[in-house]
Amino acid sequence: MKPMNFRRPQGQHKSTFRSPAGTALILPAAVLALSFSSPAAAQGNVSKAEADAKLRYCEVCHGVSAQGFHGYYPIPRLAGQPTEYLKNQLQAFVEHRRTSNIMFNVGHVLSPAMIDALTTDFNQLNPKPLGGAPKENIDEGKNIFENGVAAANVPACASCHGPQAKGNGPFPRLAGQLYDYLTAKLTNWDKERGQNPSSPDTSAVMQPIAHSLTQPQIKAVAAYLSYLE
Amino acid sequence: MRSLNSLQFNRTTRARFVWLVSQKLKSAGSHVGLAALILTFVLVGTVSAQHRISLSGDVQAKISYCKDCHGVSAQGFNGYYPIPRLAGQQPEYIENQLRAFIEHRRTNNIMFNVAHSLSPAMINALTAHFASLNPPPIGGAPRQLVATGRKIFEDGMPEVNIAACAACHGPEATGSGQIPRLAGQLYPYMIKTLGSWDKERGRNPTVPDAAAIMSPVAHSLNKSQIEAVAAFVSTLRSPRGTPNAVQ
Numbered sequence: 001m002k003p004m005n006f007r008r009p010q011g012q013h014k015s016t017f018r019s020p021a022g023t024a025l026i027l028p029a030a031v032l033a034l035s036f037s038s039p040a041a042a043q044g045n046v047s048k049a050e051a052d053a054k055l056r057y058c059e060v061c062h063g064v065s066a067q068g069f070h071g072y073y074p075i076p077r078l079a080g081q082p083t084e085y086l087k088n089q090l091q092a093f094v095e096h097r098r099t100s101n102i103m104f105n106v107g108h109v110l111s112p113a114m115i116d117a118l119t120t121d122f123n124q125l126n127p128k129p130l131g132g133a134p135k136e137n138i139d140e141g142k143n144i145f146e147n148g149v150a151a152a153n154v155p156a157c158a159s160c161h162g163p164q165a166k167g168n169g170p171f172p173r174l175a176g177q178l179y180d181y182l183t184a185k186l187t188n189w190d191k192e193r194g195q196n197p198s199s200p201d202t203s204a205v206m207q208p209i210a211h212s213l214t215q216p217q218i219k220a221v222a223a224y225l226s227y228l229e
Numbered sequence: 230m231r232s233l234n235s236l237q238f239n240r241t242t243r244a245r246f247v248w249l250v251s252q253k254l255k256s257a258g259s260h261v262g263l264a265a266l267i268l269t270f271v272l273v274g275t276v277s278a279q280h281r282i283s284l285s286g287d288v289q290a291k292i293s294y295c296k297d298c299h300g301v302s303a304q305g306f307n308g309y310y311p312i313p314r315l316a317g318q319q320p321e322y323i324e325n326q327l328r329a330f331i332e333h334r335r336t337n338n339i340m341f342n343v344a345h346s347l348s349p350a351m352i353n354a355l356t357a358h359f360a361s362l363n364p365p366p367i368g369g370a371p372r373q374l375v376a377t378g379r380k381i382f383e384d385g386m387p388e389v390n391i392a393a394c395a396a397c398h399g400p401e402a403t404g405s406g407q408i409p410r411l412a413g414q415l416y417p418y419m420i421k422t423l424g425s426w427d428k429e430r431g432r433n434p435t436v437p438d439a440a441a442i443m444s445p446v447a448h449s450l451n452k453s454q455i456e457a458v459a460a461f462v463s464t465l466r467s468p469r470g471t472p473n474a475v476q
Contacts, residue, residue, distance in 0.1 A: 053390050054390060056390070056445050057387075057390035057391070057392060057445070057449075060392040060442060060445060060446055061392050061396045061397060064441070064442075069397075069442075070405070070406065071396050071397030071398075071405065071408060072395070072396065072397055072398060072399035072400070072403075072404070072405045072408065073396065075396065075397075101383070101384070102384070102385070102393045102395065102396050105384045105385060105387050105393065106385070106387050106393075108387075109387040109388050110387075
């Protein structure tokens with residue numbers, strides 16, 4: 001497996017996140033805080049009104065409780081997602097490690113303080129899953145999730161994503177994630193993630209696993225996870 | 230009005246064509262000619278009714294009725310009000326809107342009266358028919374706004390919390406399921422609808438609906454941004470692969 005760099009881009013905010021004019025006052029304080037990992041200090045620098053407005057904006061596409069939404073694309077659930085994973089993905093969009101034109105535009109105007117406020121909010125939400133996936137292969141999906149597919153060298157998903165698929169740190173929560181979103185991600189892993197060769201990232205961990213899963217196995221796991229509360 | 234004119238035109242054209250052929254054949258004066266004349270009737274009838282083959286008379290009559298206002302190919306029509314394009318529209322969206330008129334979630338007296346007499350089977354037939362049409366857009370929007378509109382549509386304006394329209398309506402504005410197609414929609418209809426969203430949609434507090442999703446977006450767009458997006462989508466032709474309309 002490729003060596004990885006669990007990115008915590010300390011002190012890079014100035015160059016990677018542009019601040020809109022409206023948040024010019026926030027930025028100096030946020031830069032002083034220097035790190036994503038001091039939410040208390042940073043959050044104090046985004047007004048509740050600004051954070052709420054941005055949250056409403058996110059929820060236009062990600063669903064009113066961030067439970068995910070079927071727009072033209074399946075738009076992922078953010079509710080209950082670990083803050084570290086959300087921050088890493090926003091950074092990935094900005095650095096073109098993860099390709100999405102829409103999310104690049106969304107991500108590159110967010111100040112570190114705003115990112116702290118948003119990710120904290122999303123992490124605390126806990127709506128019911130959207131559901132809607134076919135149910136006939138859920139048992140198979142549960143089995144793959146909990147035990148892996150030894151014959152195909154697929155490890156148990158639970159070993160990183162947790163027994164209840166709640167995720168942890170850089171590992172995303174999968175519980176309640178949209179069925180068609182999970183299917184699309186696992187099917188197109190190499191086309192969407194780890195796209196910047198000069199900046200390898202944690203997506204390399206999933207790469208061989210996504211490859212080893214067959215399409216029916218992907219659908220079974222996705223169906224199982226999409227109903228998990 | 231337009232659809233009536235068009236029907237009359239078609240009838241006149243067909244009659245003239247048949248008459249010309251019959252004159253020709255008469256002058257030839259043969260039984261073969263008579264047979265050919267009958268065949269001509271059959272053929273002309275078949276061609277003009279090509280897209281109606283599976284449609285019952287009731288459905289056909291209702292489609293004509295819709296097209297009186299929505300345009301002969303459902304491409305939209307500028308009546309007293311801008312009357313929206315239905316051609317290529319997502320069936321689920323049309324069905325949901327018809328129900329919204331009936332349940333007073335969407336306020337429109339004319340469309341309430343239109344909708345509440347439609348049976349579910351009729352709604353299925355109508356929505357499938359409209360989805361299959363694909364006439365070119367009416368056009369007429371100011372061209373100079375299109376570039377700005379495209380930018381807003383594709384990228385949104387993240388600095389002021391305006392989401393990219395493309396995320397839900399699709400990169401070619403074809404819509405998906407409950408989310409409407411915007412490609413080719415009328416410029417004045419888009420402006421009116423975005424400009425008065427909360428006055429027209431989501432009007433029944435006991436039945437909240439998908440209109441709530443657009444409410445903050447419509448609010449955050451200012452007038453010139455609305456005009457730009459409206460101009461952009463009103464010029465969009467259907468993407469490749471969409472079934473061609475029988476006009």
